Amino acid sequence: MPASSMAAKVHDLMPGVIEDLKELISIPSIAFPGYPEEPVHAMAQRTLELVQEAGFADARLMDVPWGYPPIYGEIAGPPGSPVVVLYAHYDVQPAAVSQGWTTEPFMPTVKDDGRIYGRGAADDKSGIATHLCTLRAFDGQPPVTLRLILEGMEETESNLEEFVEAHPDLFQCDLFVVCDMGNLVAGEPVLTTALRGDVSCAVTVRTLDHPLHSGVFGGAAPDAMMALARLLSSLVDDAGEVAVAGVTTGTWEGAVQSEESFRDGAPLLPGVSLIGTGTISDRLWAKPSINAIGVDITSIKDSSNVIHPAASAKISMRIVPGSNPEAELDALVAHLETHAPWGAQVEVKRVKAAPAFLVPGGGAAVAAAREAMTEAFGMEVSEVGSGGSIPLLQTLHEACPSAEFALWGPEDMEKSRIHASDESVDPAEIERMVLAQALLLEKLAAG
Numbered sequence: 346m347p348a349s350s351m352a353a354k355v356h357d358l359m360p361g362v363i364e365d366l367k368e369l370i371s372i373p374s375i376a377f378p379g380y381p382e383e384p385v386h387a388m389a390q391r392t393l394e395l396v397q398e399a400g401f402a403d404a405r406l407m408d409v410p411w412g413y414p415p416i417y418g419e420i421a422g423p424p425g426s427p428v429v430v431l432y433a434h435y436d437v438q439p440a441a442v443s444q445g446w447t448t449e450p451f452m453p454t455v456k457d458d459g460r461i462y463g464r465g466a467a468d469d470k471s472g473i474a475t476h477l478c479t480l481r482a483f484d485g486q487p488p489v490t491l492r493l494i495l496e497g498m499e500e501t502e503s504n505l506e507e508f509v510e511a512h513p514d515l516f517q518c519d520l521f522v523v524c525d526m527g528n529l530v531a532g533e534p535v536l537t538t539a540l541r542g543d544v545s546c547a548v549t550v551r552t553l554d555h556p557l558h559s560g561v562f563g564g565a566a567p568d569a570m571m572a573l574a575r576l577l578s579s580l581v582d583d584a585g586e587v588a589v590a591g592v593t594t595g596t597w598e599g600a601v602q603s604e605e606s607f608r609d610g611a612p613l614l615p616g617v618s619l620i621g622t623g624t625i626s627d628r629l630w631a632k633p634s635i636n637a638i639g640v641d642i643t644s645i646k647d648s649s650n651v652i653h654p655a656a657s658a659k660i661s662m663r664i665v666p667g668s669n670p671e672a673e674l675d676a677l678v679a680h681l682e683t684h685a686p687w688g689a690q691v692e693v694k695r696v697k698a699a700p701a702f703l704v705p706g707g708g709a710a711v712a713a714a715r716e717a718m719t720e721a722f723g724m725e726v727s728e729v730g731s732g733g734s735i736p737l738l739q740t741l742h743e744a745c746p747s748a749e750f751a752l753w754g755p756e757d758m759e760k761s762r763i764h765a766s767d768e769s770v771d772p773a774e775i776e777r778m779v780l781a782q783a784l785l786l787e788k789l790a791a792g
Contacts, residue, residue, distance in 0.1 A: 359776050365477060366466070366471065366770075372384055376413050389497055392435050393405070395477055400420055400487070410504075410507070412498050416494070417492070419490070419491065420487060427790070429521075430522065431492070434472070435470070435495050438465075469754070475778050475779050479782040488787055499735075499737075506737055509741060510744070518748050522782065523735070524778070525756075526731060526756065527756025527757050528758070528774070535600065535729045537730065537731050539701070539704065541633075541701050548658055549692045551691075552572055553567075556654055558651065573640075573642075573656040587632070587634065587635050590679075597624065599727070602729065629730065666701040670698035699734055704750045710751070714753075717785035720780075755778045
């Protein structure tokens with residue numbers, strides 16, 4: 346089908362796809378422990394119905410030993426045609442009102458800017474919408490063999506890696522299309538070629554056997570919270586660079602994200618400066634970063650005049666492509682065990698060591714993806730990295746080493762605010778991505 350004809354067909358399909366997206370946003374499919382299970386199961390069931398209607402007649406909820414089920418389906422293409430696996434996920438991040446939402450998180454809202462607001466609007470129910478519309482563009486009969494995998498626990502402790510390892514035959518393909526990424530700015534196409542990994546641990550600092558009166562003993566007896574604060578501050582230098590010995594760092598060789606674009610997506614408060622050195626791209630995609638993402642200590646509400654005997658924090662460190670996650674975690678643990686002040690006792694529990702991922706390059710399928718994206722967006726495609734992590738990618742690569750990867754999607758880093766308040770997606774970006782995927786499948790079929 347000529348590109349102009351495909352573009353017209355996709356455009357005509359968009360109103361129905363947007364209505365489906367709004368329905369999916371309204372289902373609070375938070376798969377985190379402690380949240381209701383029924384909405385996640387309802388999301389899985391409704392998503393299953395939609396993909397079956399779109400053409401994956403054999404799609405089904407797969408059996409897994411634990412957690413919410415992935416959705417899997419297959420449509421056979423013409424004999425000898427390439428095999429493409431489409432990926433997205435149906436679970437979402439929590440959406441606490443305290444984040445600062447200006448709309449109801451699970452009530453899809455279209456604002457004056459034309460964007461659709463709601464939790465999951467971008468990450469990653471827009472990915473599901475993109476796959477649905479791609480199938481509808483071919484009336485459920487694509488020109489290649491398609492396999493679909495929709496994950497139900499991507500935002501929490503994933504069970505899909507175990508599923509892939511147990512069923513590698515389901516994931517044999519020529520190309521994985523991972524629709525869980527996006528452009529830096531809506532309308533400006535990029536392919537993501539590298540993602541950082543993520544290692545994490547929980548550290549507990551102890552200084553006393555039991556709490557003490559802060560007036561009677563303060564000034565001589567060390568406070569565990571203050572010791573923890575000193576320990577955490579030792580993880581970075583004055584510029585905000587990771588100061589952990591032995592951690593891998595590098596520079597970014599691809600397209601450069603502008604500081605202006607970054608600031609648009611991360612509005613700093615007046616007087617607050619950026620941290621780190623090098624280009625923004627270096628800092629986000631080729632250098633490690635470290636954050637204390639949780640702290641256990643008495644709340645202000647429940648505080649009293651005591652010196653705390655113990656305090657804990659969870660630490661997450663993003664690691665660069667090409668690094669060994671176990672070695673990076675070893676370096677972090679060694680630093681924590683040797684930098685506490687005043688002889689404080691330190692206990693470190695390892696939590697996660699997820700690898701970074703460098704997309705294999707130079708293949709015909711990725712070249713076709715680049716051409717399709719260029720046609721759909723009307724401009725040349727750049728290569729960027731991602732500071733986020735998708736450990737599943739390495740598992741897929743190990744299951745099918747010869748397969749190529751196209752990492753893209755309708756999210757845009759400037760305005761989508763994934764994982765944060767007022768998450769949103771631009772419907773026009775979904776339309777462009779659907780057209781790119783449809784053109785990609787046609788190019789792959791044509792050889």
